[in-house]
Amino acid sequence: xxxxxxxxxxxxxxxxxxxxxxxxxxxxxxxxxxxxxxxxxxxxxxxxxxxxxxxxxxxxxxxxxxxxxxxxxxxxxxxxxxxxxxxxxxxxxxxxxxxxxxxxxxxxxxxxxxxxxxxxxxxxxxxxxxxxxxxxxxxxxxxxxxxxxxxxxxxxxxxxxxxxxxxxxxxxxxxxxxxxxxxxxxxxxxxxxxxxxxxxxxxxxxxxxxxxxxxxxxxxxxxxxxxxxxxxxxxxxxxxxxxxxxxxxxxxxxxxxxxxxxxxxxxxxxxxxxxxxxxxxxxxxxxxxxxxxxxxxxxxxxxxxxxxxxxxxxxxxxxxxxxxxxxxxxxxxxxxxxxxxxxxxxxxxxxxxxxxxxxxxxxxxxxxxxxxxxxxxxxxxxxxxxxxxx
Ligand SMILES: Cc1ncc(COP(=O)(O)O)c(C=O)c1O
Numbered sequence: 222x223x224x225x226x227x228x229x230x231x232x233x234x235x236x237x238x239x240x241x242x243x244x245x246x247x248x249x250x251x252x253x254x255x256x257x258x259x260x261x262x263x264x265x266x267x268x269x270x271x272x273x274x275x276x277x278x279x280x281x282x283x284x285x286x287x288x289x290x291x292x293x294x295x296x297x298x299x300x301x302x303x304x305x306x307x308x309x310x311x312x313x314x315x316x317x318x319x320x321x322x323x324x325x326x327x328x329x330x331x332x333x334x335x336x337x338x339x340x341x342x343x344x345x346x347x348x349x350x351x352x353x354x355x356x357x358x359x360x361x362x363x364x365x366x367x368x369x370x371x372x373x374x375x376x377x378x379x380x381x382x383x384x385x386x387x388x389x390x391x392x393x394x395x396x397x398x399x400x401x402x403x404x405x406x407x408x409x410x411x412x413x414x415x416x417x418x419x420x421x422x423x424x425x426x427x428x429x430x431x432x433x434x435x436x437x438x439x440x441x442x443x444x445x446x447x448x449x450x451x452x453x454x455x456x457x458x459x460x461x462x463x464x465x466x467x468x469x470x471x472x473x474x475x476x477x478x479x480x481x482x483x484x485x486x487x488x489x490x491x492x493x494x495x496x497x498x499x500x501x502x503x504x505x506x507x508x509x510x511x512x513x514x515x516x517x518x519x520x521x522x523x524x525x526x527x528x529x530x531x532x533x534x535x536x537x538x539x540x541x542x543x544x545x546x547x548x549x550x551x552x553x554x555x556x557x558x559x560x561x562x563x564x565x566x567x568x569x570x571x572x573x574x575x576x577x578x579x580x581x582x583x584x585x586x587x588x589x590x591x592x593x594x595x596x597x598x599x600x601x602x603x604x605x606x607x608x609x610x611x
Contacts, residue, residue: 234353238577242561246571257600259588260571262398264463264544266518269504269511272462276500284499290483290492292319292471299505300456300471308430308441310454316479318472318486319493319501322465323428323457324350325486326472330424330453331358331390333481339389344375346547346578346585348398348426360389366581369538369549373400377411384419391416393442394426396433396542399578399587403433403542406440413445423448428457428470429543431512434520437541450475460543461512462504469493469501519544522590522597529601533608544591547575551584553611561586568607570600 223232242260249256291297297314304310320326327350335341335358343351345364355362365383367373380391391412395404416423425442433439443452457470472482526546530537537548550560557574564570564586573589575582590597 230357233356237349239349239573242571242573245562245565249565249569254569256565256569256571257596257603258571258592259590259597259600260573261589261591262545263465263591264460264515265591265593266463266515268463268467268500271507272464272500272504275503276467276496279496279499284495286495288492288495288498290487291315291317291479292493293495293498293502296498296502296505297471299502300473303505304454304456304473308439308444310441310443310473311449312454312473316473316476318479318482319498320470320472320486321490321493322459322468323426323455323470325490326455326457326470327351327392327424327426328354328357329482329485329489330455330472330474330478331355331360332485333478334358334422334453335360335389338387340385340387342380342383342388342391344393345580346373346399346575346582347392348394349577351392352579361387363388364579364581366579367400368581369536372538373397373402373547374404374408375412376408377415380412380415384415384421388419388421390422390424392424392426395439396429397545398429398543399545399573399575399582399585400538400547401540401543401545402538403437403439404442406438409440409442410445413442413448416451417447420451422451422453424453424455426455428455428460430456431461432516432519432544433542434516434523435539435541439542453478458501458504461515462501463515464501464504467494467497467500469497518594519590522592522594525594525597526588526590526601529597529605533601533605535608544589546588546590547582547585548588549585550575553608557583557586564604564607567610568600568603570604570607 297317337359339360341355352362453474459465540546561574573587575585
């Protein structure tokens with residue numbers, strides 16, 4: 222609610238609607254009701270021990286003071302090495318800023334490149350803050366509605382209709398939150414051609430890049446011809462290493478953009494948390510076995526969820542990345558909000574209404590499979606029972 226002190230800037234943004242689901246879950250739990258919570262957008266695993274140990278050792282050895290604004294050199298170097306080893310990307314340490322999560326990275330990226338009146342194109346359903354971040358950059362968020370028929374994936378042909386003189390940035394998020402879809406190399410190559418031809422930037426929100434299933438290959442758009450110099454890569458430790466509460470991520474971008482982004486970064490955080498950076502360095506330099514194990518477990522849960530949805534005839538574009546499924550619920554004759562409320566009351570199951578991700582998410586709900594296998598089984602059994610009543 223705005224008040225007489227509210228800035229126009231703040232009036233143009235809103236709180237994440239996912240929070241509203243949290244509140245409802247908390248209310249139900251306070252009444253002693255056990256809720257299966259499919260609304261959580263973070264891993265349920267603990268941060269691997271060696272990462273915690275590295276942060277603890279940093280604290281013990283007195284690493285408690287500010288670091289360089291862009292982050293400690295060994296961490297920035299480790300980020301570059303991992304991007305090269307995992308995805309064949311060639312990025313130098315001075316093209317990286319360590320941020321307070323991907324959240325800060327996207328904010329500083331957009332603040333550095335947007336001018337009033339610019340347009341930011343985002344395929345929709347979209348992650349909850351992209352529109353708000355565009356607004357804070359005094360720009361217009363131009364959403365491209367996608368649906369099941371498109372497989373929730375943007376094609377270059379479709380994108381063409383939305384490009385204008387004012388287009389400054391396209392934000393892509395693959396694997397996608399909330400749809401769980403993964404962009405294919407051939408589509409990204411076509412999209413990249415448009416970025417070069419029409420001279421706009423691409424923010425590639427890659428925070429789920431390790432979570433790809435069905436033998437798909439993750440292709441970074443920065444590798445397409447002419448894209449290295451116009452791609453801003455967003456990375457995070459939140460999901461791959463179960464470090465969401467640590468608040469650490471990064472922006473990797475062309476040097477000229479980094480030179481601008483570091484100014485905004487200094488103004489809002491000065492530098493990232495020191496001992497957290499040491500934990501993050503260990504996450505990247507130690508064995509990646511922990512990541513593989515978590516991803517394998519997500520895959521096992523994904524298959525279970527898909528088979529449960531199939532058994533109850535709930536239509537869903539096959540989720541292939543991250544830890545989200547985005548089934549269609551139109552046939553139950555309710556809005557996504559109504560269906561989410563129905564599941565909470567009738568099945569004690571929490572999901573996120575699809576319209577939290579923009580209007581084109583209406584008619585869907587987001588189910589996050591970042592809860593234990595057995596809970597998914599029980600929760601989906603209750604969903605199946607509840608929808609029989611409809
Ligand atoms: C697509 C997407 N981008 C960015 C973020 C923010 O991540 P972080 O925890 O690194 O700030 C999230 C978190 O859920 C996300 O799903």
